[in-house]
Amino acid sequence: MKLRPLLLASCLALGCAQPVRFADRAILWRDPDEGPTPFFKRHNPSINWSGARDAIFLPADHFFGADYFHEADNVNALDELPDSSWWQDRRRDPAAPAARPRALTDEIVNGAFHPEDQPVPPFTIVNGKPIGATPGFIVEDSRHQRYAFKLDPKGRKGFVTSTELVASRLGWAAGYLVPGETLLDVRRDQLEVSPNAHAKGPLGKRVPFTRGDLDAMLSRCADNADGSYRAIASVWIPGRSVGWFHYFGRDRRDLNDRILHEDRRDLRGFGVWAAWVNDIDVFDNNTLDSYVGEPDRGHILHYQQDVGGSFGNFAAAPAAYWMSEEIALSPVRIIGSFLTLGALPRRWDGQRWRDRVEALDARWPELGPFEAERFEPRAWRPMLDNPAFVRQTKRDRYWGAKLVLAVSAPELRAAVGTGRYSTGTSERLFDVLWRRREKIGRAYLSEVAPLDYFRVRADRLCFDDLWVDQGFGGDGGTTYVARERGAGQVVVDHRCVTLPPSGGYQVIELRVIRPGERKPGPAVRVHLVEDAGQPRRIVGIER
Ligand SMILES: Nc1ncnc2c1ncn2[C@@H]1O[C@H](COP(=O)(O)OP(=O)(O)OP(=O)(O)O)[C@@H](O)[C@H]1O
Ligand SMILES: [Mg+2]
Secondary structure, three states: EEEEEEHHHHHHHHHOOOOOOOOOOOOOOOOOOOOOOOOOOOOOOOHHHHHHHHHHHHHHHHHHOOOOOOOOOOOOEEEEOOOOOOOOOOOOOOOOOOOOOOOOOOOOHOOOOOOHHHHOOOOOEEEEEEOOOOOOOEOOOOOOOEEEEEEOOOOOOOHHHHHHHHHHHHHHOOOEEOOOEEEEOOOHHHHHHHHHHEEEHHHHOOEOHHHHHHHHOOOOOOOOOOEEEEEEEEOOOEEEEOEEEEEOOOOOOOOOOOOOHHHHHHHHHHHHHHHHHOOOOOOOOOOOEEEEOOOOEEEEEEEEOOOOOOOOOEEEEEEEOOOOOOOOOOOOOOOOHHHOOOOOOOOOOOOOHHHHHHHHHHHHHOOOOOOOOOOOOOOOOOHHHHHOOHHHHHHHHHHHHHHHOOOOHHHHHHHHHHOOOHHHHHHHHHHHHHHHHHHHHHHHHHHOEEEEEEEOOOEEEEEEEEHOOOOOOOOOOOEEEEOOOOOOEOOOOOOEEEEOOOOEEEEEEEEEEEOOOOOOOOEEEEEEEOOEEEEEEEEEEEO
């Protein structure tokens, strides 16, 4: 019979129950993605092909697939990210995982590097680097531990080595898996070349790597006053290499790889981090999947193997004036320029822009052209469109901004301090990163209600206001408006909501009005459950 009108009528007369969006269950803080999976080896396409595919075919796929605005799939009920084989929150207190992130001021100095992994000379070069523009080779130290060594180009000590070291400390603090890295000074007499050493020659052919090749390479590298060479040693990633991962799709052979990579928040949010440090070299070939454990009983860990294309460095040369402004191959731009006969303006057009980039590079040779003034988080572009980055939503950007903002001034100083820069350069790098950090915060904390770290204290729901806490303004003049869904306005006092009795499921919606604003901003909804004998608890957060 007419059940629906009847239901509607009784609903209107008696008041409808709150729709239950989140189940009353434990929050997921660990994604169970380290189950046994068979070992396999990937045949990665050449970087030219995968670059063209990302530039030409995948955005089309994105466009025609109409998958814009799709939220990330691997978030928990609090809109946070569980730890996984892709990302691990180093700031999370296991006893209070939803609380404020903890400081890493001491840990950031070593990041992923364990001091016992400090390479011990002499070093045997076992191979050239399999790919890449940066001078370097693969070595084994006297204990047979393997490393990739990379060096600086002549006249630019620190440009490659310190950049990668500092960026990798920051990448580690942000939760990404990076190899352990350290700086060292290597003398020529500490290097031997194995008779079996090979390198990739022209056209990708395997050619022997000889002492002559080593000397020719070293003659193009920066050296110290005593003739030694500054190197970054990258501890060989443990496990067996599977190949690079791709920022699009998933690999069905890996039984743990259940979420499309472009829909992973960790990979989308990596774009916010990359913009911060200007890591424009975020191609697949700077990632590495490594199989750990017994064959067929192990699992894959997903690394950001090389974050060294950061600050002003791209492939061991100063980033060109247009880089980070525009992707290298943009079909939309090309067609647009063609149709408008080149009339589409770009802000990097013209000599003044180029002069400035050159002047920055000349002034700061250890950093290259890296600055905060012209940085606009939303306009920043890596070298090629990244399928995960282009799918970011404001929730992903907020999450990514929190990774960046979690780095305090003392942490940033400690990380920059590991780069062994000259004093002026350390200050400059700190200053640029600090100001870019603030720009990211202001851009992405204003897209959502930046109220966070909700906690229930008896009948009060208290929260932090990240905007005010970051010193972005509004301290004192900010007002919070709260209402209980299905009921009405509730009182907020000192960033705490007085919770009305609920007797079950309750949703509190909060909005922020900053000084000088008339209308409240976007809402954040906190879902709570209360039942007999159990304290009230948060079961979900909607942003
Ligand atoms: N710590 C490591 N563990 C395992 N493999 C490594 C490590 N470091 C480098 N490699 C291997 O060496 C390759 C080149 O290294 P890397 O990306 O650091 O060099 P690069 O010159 O910066 O490359 P590009 O300029 O193309 O980014 C990597 O693709 C990877 O296969
Ligand atoms: Mg690389």
